[in-house]
C-alpha cells in the first residue's frame with residue numbers, strides 16, 4: 001500500500017449523545033485494530049452538538065467544534081460525515097443531502113431519515129459517487145444490513161421478520177419476568193439510553209416500522225415504502241395479557257414482519273409491526289431485554305437468524321465504525337445492494353386476506369349476556385374460536401377480561417367481528433388483537 005493510500009479518512013461527527021460519544025470512545029479505544037482493518041487511520045476533524053460545555057466522558061479538545069452542523073458538508077478537511085443527531089427531516093436531512101451532494105460519505109444511525117428519505121439519499125449518493133451506509137439504523141449492533149447486503153446476497157428472500165425495538169423488548173420482558181409496571185420500565189430504558197428522544201416512537205411501534213421498511217427494501221430489492229407499514233405498538237398490552245399468553249405457551253413480543261406475495265399484477269409487499277404471541281419454542285421467544293433478532297428466509301441459505309444488542313452506546317457505535325471501515329477501504333457500492341433505479345416499487349398486499357390465528361382480549365361489563373354477544377359476533381363474522389381462555393377475572397376498575405384464541409382464518413373476519421361489536425356498551429375498552437406468529 002502506498003503512503004497516499006494510507007491517508008486518513010477524516011470524519012465530522014454530528015451529534016454527541018449516546019451513540020456519538022460511543023463512537024468517539026470506540027475509535028479511541030480500538031484505534032490500532034480499526035486502523036489495521038480499515039487499511040488507514042480514521043481520524044476526527046470536527047464535531048457538533050447542541051451543548052458545547054457538556055461533559056460526555058470523552059476528550060473533544062483535539063477536534064474543531066461546529067456551532068452549526070451544516071458547515072460539516074462544506075469542510076475541506078472532512079471526507080465522511082457521521083450523522084448521529086436523529087430526526088427524519090429539518091437540519092439533519094439538509095446535512096445528509098448536502099454531504100452526499102458534495103461527494104462526501106455519509107454514515108448514519110438514523111432509521112427515521114432512511115425510512116422516509118432513503119431512496120432519495122441513495123440516489124444522490126450514486127449520482128455523486130459517495131458512500132452511504134446505515135448499519136446502525138437497523139437493529140443497532142447486529143450486522144444485519146451487511147448480512148443481507150453481502151452475506152445473504154445470493155438468495156431470494158421473501159420473508160423477513162424480527163424483534164426490532166430494544167425499548168419495547170426491554171419493557172415486555174420486564175413485565176413478563178417481574179410484573180413490572182410499564183411506565184417505570186420505560187423510564188429505565190430511557191435512563192439506559194435505549195429509547196428514542198421521543199419514546200412514543202418506540203412504544204407506538206414507529207421505530208420498529210422504520211427499521212422494517214429498510215429491511216424489506218434490502219431483502220426484497222424493493223423501494224422503501226414506510227407509509228404502507230401497518231403499525232400497532234405495545235401501549236395496550238397489559239400484564240394480564242402476558243400472563244394469559246404464558247399460560248397458553250407463548251410470550252408477547254413486538255414483531256415486525258415483511259413479506260412478498262406474487263400476484264398477476266406483479267409482486268406485492270406486506271409490512272406489519274404489532275405485538276404478537278410467540279410460541280415458547282420459537283427462536284424469537286428467548287430474546288429478552290434490549291436484544292434484537294432478525295430472521296430472514298433465503299431460498300438457498302434457509303432460515304438465517306441475526307441476534308444481538310439492538311440499542312445502547314457500545315453496540316450502536318460498533319455498527320457505525322464498521323461502516324466507516326468499509327468506506328475507508330473504498331467500498332462505496334450501492335447502499336441497497338442494487339442501484340436505486342433497479343429497486344422495484346411494490347404495491348401493498350391486502351393484510352385482511354391473510355390467514356392467522358389470533359389472541360383477542362375483551363374488557364367487558366360484568367353482567368349476563370356479554371359473552372353470548374361476543375361469541376355471536378364471532379360466529380356471524382365466520383371466526384372460529386379455538387379456546388376461551390379466561391372469563392371473569394377483574395382487571396382494575398374498568399371491567400372484566402375475556403380472552404380467546406381463534407382458529408386459523410382470514411384476518412378480515414376477525415376485523416369484521418370487532419367492527420360488529422364497536423359501540424356495544426358491553427365492551428368497556430377497545431379489544432386488543434394480537435396475532436400468533438407463525439413459525
Ligand SMILES: NC(=O)C1=CN([C@@H]2O[C@H](COP(=O)(O)OP(=O)(O)OC[C@H]3O[C@@H](n4cnc5c(N)ncnc54)[C@H](O)[C@@H]3O)[C@@H](O)[C@H]2O)C=CC1
Nearest residue numbers: 015016017018019048049050084085086109110311312316
Ligand atoms: N441510542 C441508541 O441505542 C440508538 C440510537 N440510534 C439512532 O442514533 C441517533 C442518535 O441517537 P442517540 O445518540 O441515542 O441520541 P441522543 O439524544 O443521545 O443524542 C443526540 C445528539 O444530537 C445532538 N443534536 C441535536 N440537535 C442537533 C443539532 N441541530 N446540531 C448538532 N447536534 C445536535 C444533541 O446535542 C446530542 O448530542 C438517532 O437517529 C437514533 O435513532 C440508532 C440505534 C441505537
Ligand SMILES: N[C@@H](CC=O)C(=O)O
Nearest residue numbers: 165166167194196311
Ligand atoms: N430506540 C431504539 C434504539 C435503537 O434503534 C430501540 O429501542 O431499539
Ligand code: NA
Nearest residue numbers: 135138140142
Ligand atoms: Na445493525
